[in-house]
Amino acid sequence: EVHLVESGGGLVQPGGSLRLSCAASGFTFSNYWMTWVRQAPGKGLEWVANIEQDGNEIYYVDSVKGRFTISRDNAKTSLFLQMHILRAEDTAVYYCARGRWLFEYWGQGALVTVSS
């Protein structure tokens, strides 16, 4: 059974940093693109970033370019999102999802709150 479990969320001050992790199990992690999608409180879904199987192709939504870095460790079947220079508008639940454009499996989400 496929499982995706996010961790690392929390409260951070504006300008701060945070690193999210997503532990994957139940499938061959190295065979799949992986994606981060976020959802601000009471708002809709927003694609944030995704990464190709070997990490050679990486893409970001414009609003996080230069501040967020997606990465993966296939040996540890884990996905990461390093977030710097956080802003209030980055406050959201961050989901990891399996795939590049079709998301059959999602994690439960990690809440990131950016506030002073």
Added chain:
Amino acid sequence: DIQMTQSPSSLSASVGDRVTITCQASQDIGNYLNWYQQKPGKAPKLLIYDASNLETGVPSRFSGSGSGTDFTFTISSLQPEDIATYYCQQYDNLPQLTFGGGTKVEIK
């Protein structure tokens, strides 16, 4: 960027009613459209892929249609467990992905 406009933003219907949600793309996206259901406090769940294909295990009362710029998502007979917010998502102009604004479905 491709914009996805969903309507209505919310609706209220009775159990057994037919419910229809539309999603309009700002440009032709072929059939590169998926539909998700999200219940409160939960992650989204894939229901329909490539505009009209039912994901395995999803009840047949859910369906999708359309191509180009205009798409429709239908619940043929609304059930209490269908209370959720529904999102469309396009993937025509990779790497960018965009979701519609969502449609909240409630029971009347």
